[in-house]
Amino acid sequence: MVRRVTPSQAKAAVRKLQRSVDDYNRAARKYNAGVKKAVNDYNREVRAYNTRARAHNRRVESDRRRLRQELQRLNSRPTTSSNYTSYRSSSTSFVQTFQAIDAQVRPGTASDLDQRFMDLASDEVANSLYVANALDGDGDPASDLSEEELSAPSMGSELGAFGEDLLRRWVGALYSLNPNNPDAARHFCTSAREVVVSMLDQSAPDAAVERDDPNCERTGSGAVTRRAKISYLLRRQGMAMEGLTNVAAANVENVLKLFRTFNDGTHGHAGKFSITELSAIRTRVESAIGFIHEVVIGQTS
Numbered sequence: 270m271v272r273r274v275t276p277s278q279a280k281a282a283v284r285k286l287q288r289s290v291d292d293y294n295r296a297a298r299k300y301n302a303g304v305k306k307a308v309n310d311y312n313r314e315v316r317a318y319n320t321r322a323r324a325h326n327r328r329v330e331s332d333r334r335r336l337r338q339e340l341q342r343l344n345s346r347p348t349t350s351s352n353y354t355s356y357r358s359s360s361t362s363f364v365q366t367f368q369a370i371d372a373q374v375r376p377g378t379a380s381d382l383d384q385r386f387m388d389l390a391s392d393e394v395a396n397s398l399y400v401a402n403a404l405d406g407d408g409d410p411a412s413d414l415s416e417e418e419l420s421a422p423s424m425g426s427e428l429g430a431f432g433e434d435l436l437r438r439w440v441g442a443l444y445s446l447n448p449n450n451p452d453a454a455r456h457f458c459t460s461a462r463e464v465v466v467s468m469l470d471q472s473a474p475d476a477a478v479e480r481d482d483p484n485c486e487r488t489g490s491g492a493v494t495r496r497a498k499i500s501y502l503l504r505r506q507g508m509a510m511e512g513l514t515n516v517a518a519a520n521v522e523n524v525l526k527l528f529r530t531f532n533d534g535t536h537g538h539a540g541k542f543s544i545t546e547l548s549a550i551r552t553r554v555e556s557a558i559g560f561i562h563e564v565v566i567g568q569t570s
Contacts, residue, residue, distance in 0.1 A: 332391045339398035340364060342407055353404045359526040360397045366519040367394045370512035382506070386513055393520045393560055396553045400527065403549035414548045419446045423555060427562040428464065431471055439464050439558075446551060451541045454550055455531045461554045462528040465521070465561065472565040473498035481505075495521060502564050517564060524557040 343357070351357045367390055373379070374387045402408060420443050428436040442460035446453050475493040478485050478501045485497040496518040503513055527550070542550075 332388065332395060336364075336391055336395040336398065339395050339402060342402050343398055346405060346407070351401075351405050353401065353530055356404070356523075356526055356530045357401045359523045360394075360401045363397050363519045363523045364394055366515050367391070370510075370516050373512060374510075379510075380507075382508055383510060383513060386503075386508060387516070389560055389563060390516050390520065393556060396549075396556045397520075397523050400549045400553045403546050408543075408545035408549055410545050412548065413544045414551070416448065416544065419448070419544065419547055419551065420444050424558055427558055428468075430566075431468060435464055435467055435471075438467075443551070446547050448542065448544050448547060453547060454542050457547075457550065457554075458528040458531040462525065462532070465524060465528075465554070465557060468558070468561050468565065469495060469498050469502075469521070473501050477501070499564065506564070517560075520557065520560060524554060527553060 343360070348354060348357065367387075371387055371391070374383050399408070422440050422443060424439060425436065428439055438460050442457045442464070445456035445460070450456070473493075478493045478497055481501050481504070482497070485501070486494045487497070488494055496514065499517045499521065500511075500514040503509070503517065
């Protein structure tokens with residue numbers, strides 16, 4: 270027997286059905302809005318990543334181009350024309366070490382961390398070559414610092430973590446960079462050397478390096494070498510590739526060679542230096558401090 274439905278019951282059934290349809294439509298709209306938002310968010314992230322990647326690639330190419338240009342300028346002059354042959358030789362060796370490893374560190378074959386390290390190292394090589402060129406009278410006055418900028422404090426955040434004493438040494442080193450001071454470069458390098466060496470020694474004490482690697486490299490007297498300290502610091506950041514240690518060690522050795530250039534003998538290479546030369550020396554050491562700082566604390570993006 271067919272059930273009789275009153276008009277009010279029919280209307281109630283229709284309303285119930287309509288509510289179900291409305292609920293479904295609301296849920297569908299909410300779901301679709303969520304999907305659309307997720308897609309938009311994803312596309313926005315992709316665009317942002319691509320923008321960052323393009324900017325990064327442009328910067329890397331600019332750094333590599335600068336390196337090539339500085340190397341061409343260096344090679345355009347005979348070695349015998351330089352008054353700083355030992356530093357020039359160190360810079361050339363640094364280039365060769367970098368290029369040998371750079372050929373191995375390529376996207377798809379190396380980690381982002383390794384690539385980031387080599388990008389930083391590229392700038393170090395270029396700065397090293399620029400100092401060699403500037404000391405031979407082939408610097409770029411357009412990039413000179415003013416006398417005030419030459420002695421202005423810097424690297425506060427990088428050196429602050431190592432203690433006030435180290436930061437004061439650096440500020441004192443910068444204070445000596447006066448183009449009217451005939452011993453400016455020597456005084457600067459004496460203090461700056463203590464800063465660079467102390468950063469490594471504080472970050473990688475012999476005992477810590479020996480615990481990590483009992484067979485670590487040692488000097489003839491049995492002390493842990495700087496190269497072993499650098500290797501320890503890089504491994505701690507997840508960079509175990511030996512070639513990276515070679516590059517970082519060559520960088521530190523190069524900046525220490527710069528210090529020795531001005532400190533060997535009684536006075537080293539004394540004499541009045543131009544703002545171009547002093548600017549190049551400051552930039553070289555400043556960038557090395559920044560590089561060591563990143564090796565110690567880990568790479569940044």
